[in-house]
Amino acid sequence: MASYQLSYIKILRFIGAIIISMLIIYLFFKDINHLNKQINKMEVRSFQTTVKKIDVGYGEDYWILTENNQLYYNSAMLKQFVYKRSDVLDFAVGLDGTVVCIDKNNRVYVRNINIDWWYRIDNGIDAHQTISICDYNTIFTTNDNFDYIKGVYNYKIDDKIDMYDWEYVDIYYTYYQVSCAFHDYSIWIRGSEEYAFLYVNNYTHIPRSDVPLKQIKALSNQHAIGVDYHNNLWEYTKGTWTWIRDKVKSASINYNGDVFYIDYNDLIYKINKN
Numbered sequence: 001m002a003s004y005q006l007s008y009i010k011i012l013r014f015i016g017a018i019i020i021s022m023l024i025i026y027l028f029f030k031d032i033n034h035l036n037k038q039i040n041k042m043e044v045r046s047f048q049t050t051v052k053k054i055d056v057g058y059g060e061d062y063w064i065l066t067e068n069n070q071l072y073y074n075s076a077m078l079k080q081f082v083y084k085r086s087d088v089l090d091f092a093v094g095l096d097g098t099v100v101c102i103d104k105n106n107r108v109y110v111r112n113i114n115i116d117w118w119y120r121i122d123n124g125i126d127a128h129q130t131i132s133i134c135d136y137n138t139i140f141t142t143n144d145n146f147d148y149i150k151g152v153y154n155y156k157i158d159d160k161i162d163m164y165d166w167e168y169v170d171i172y173y174t175y176y177q178v179s180c181a182f183h184d185y186s187i188w189i190r191g192s193e194e195y196a197f198l199y200v201n202n203y204t205h206i207p208r209s210d211v212p213l214k215q216i217k218a219l220s221n222q223h224a225i226g227v228d229y230h231n232n233l234w235e236y237t238k239g240t241w242t243w244i245r246d247k248v249k250s251a252s253i254n255y256n257g258d259v260f261y262i263d264y265n266d267l268i269y270k271i272n273k274n
Contacts, residue, residue, distance in 0.1 A: 045074070045267070045268040046266065046267050046268070047064065047066075047072075047081060047266055047268065049066050049067070049068070049266070050066060050067040050068075050266055051064050051065070051066055051067070051249070051250070051262050051266045051268070052065055052066065052067050052249060052250060052262075053065040053090070053091070053215075053250045053262075054250050054251065054252050054260050054261065054262050054268065055091065055092055055093045055217070055252045056093055056252045056253070056254045056258075056260050057093040057094055057095055057096070057097050057098075057182075057254065057255070058095060058096075058097065058254060058255045058256075059254060059255075059256070060074070060076060060254070060270070061074075061093065061097055061254075062074050062093070062252065062254075062260055062268075063084075063091060063093055063099060064081070064262070064268070065088055065090075065091055069086060069087055069088050069089065069104065070083060070085070070086050070088070071083075071084045071085040071086070071088045071091055071101060072084060073099075084099075084111075084116070085101065085109075085118060087103050087104040087105075088101045088102070088103060088104075089101075089102045089103060089104055089106065089129070090102045090129065090130050090131050091131065092131045092132050092133045093133070093252075094133040094134060094135045094136065095134065095135050095182045095255060096135040096136055098110065098111070098133060098135060098136040099111045100121075100131055100133050100139055101118070101131065102128045102129070102130075102131050102141070106126070106127040106128045106129065106143075106144070107120055107122050107124075107128070108120070108121050108122035108128055108131065108139070108141065108151070109121065110136075110139075121139075121151065121163070121164045122151075122164075122166065123164075123166045125166070126141070126143040126144075126147070126149060126166075127143055127144040128141040128142070128143055128149070129141070129142050129143055129144055130142045130176070130177045130178070132177070132178050132179050132180050133180065134180040134182070134185055136153060137152065137153040138150070138151070138152055138153070138180065138185075139151040139152075139164065140169075140178040140180060140187075141178070142175045142176065142177060142178060145171070146174045146175050146176060147168055147170065147171045147175065148168070148169040148170040148171075148173075148175040148178060148189070149166060149167070149168055149169065150166070150167050150169050151164040151165070151166045152164060152165050152167075169202070170202045172202065173191060173192070173202065173205070174191060174192055175189055175190070175191060176189075176190040176191070176194050177189065177190040177215070177216060178199075179216050179217055179218040179224070180218065181218035181219055181220045181221060181223075181224070182218075182219055182220075182255045183219055183220035183223070183255070184220050184221055186198065186199075186218065186220060186221035187199040187218070188208070188216055188218035188224055189205065189216075190213055190215075190216055191205050192205075193212055194212035194213060194214070195207060195208075195209050195210075195211070195212055195213070196208040196209035196213050196216050196224070196226055196236075198221055208224070208236060209226060209234075209236075209241070210241075211228050211229075212228065212229055213226040213227060213228050213229075213234075214227055214228065214229050215227045215250060215251065217251065217252050217253050219253050219255075219257065222236075222237065222238045222239070223235075223236065223237050223238075223257070224236045224253075225244075225251055225252075225253050225259060227248055227249075227250065227251055230246075231246060231247055231248050231249065231264075232244075232245070232246050232248065233245045233246070233248040233251050233259075233261055235253075235259070244259065244271070245261065245263075247263050247264045248261045248262065248263060249261075249262045249263065249264065249266075250262045256273060257273035258270055258271065258272050258273050259271040259273075
């Protein structure tokens with residue numbers, strides 16, 4: 001009887017081992033297929049120089065900034081990158097396609113009227129460092145004191161020129177970057193110690209990340225992406241951060257939720273949301 005029970009137990013263990021092995025193999029190939037599907041959804045563009053930043057507004061309207069501070073636009077009509085400006089410190093693309101930039105002298109410019117015309121719109125007071133834009137009407141910057149600054153479009157009828165009214169939103173706390181979300185115009189910031197926060201007001205910054213981030217781009221108050229200092233790309237959706245890719249230099253997200261990023265080889269990828 002004991003011998004029969006022992007044989008029965010061995011058979012059960014053998015069957016259990018087979019089931020577990022089959023389950024592991026299934027999960028392995030499921031993950032591989034999922035990864036392949038993600039890769040198949042990517043579109044790759046190469047650029048013949050070192051790229052340090054990418055930003056996108058609506059659709060595939062993306063721009064890049066090279067390490068030698070030259071700004072280029074990806075023209076779908078010309079099927080090539082088009083040079084637009086040199087000596088650019090930072091730039092941003094708005095929901096409506098408006099492009100703003102900061103030059104090496106920390107002045108703010110907006111692209112307007114002519115495809116190659118850039119109008120200076122800052123008030124000459126601050127040394128602007130980083131820039132974000134909702135649309136043509138609202139621009140955000142940070143300066144060399146890590147202050148949070150806002151520029152609001154104000155058309156001067158008498159002067160017949162475009163002007164922006166600039167104000168300090170907050171000069172007490174530290175702001176490394178401000179990001180305006182396209183969907184609801186909420187504000188994310190890289191604040192204290194470069195962690196990501198949802199900005200509510202000057203006294204309420206809701207923590208959103210557990211590690212410092214070197215770049216963020218917000219889509220709504222519940223959706224954003226970020227790149228950490230180990231060059232990992234993360235996506236935040238409704239309270240959860242999901243790891244997307246490693247070896248990422250810069251990333252952006254468009255209105256539709258498609259993610260664009262640059263890898264170590266200066267290849268530009270697009271990950272479709274659907």
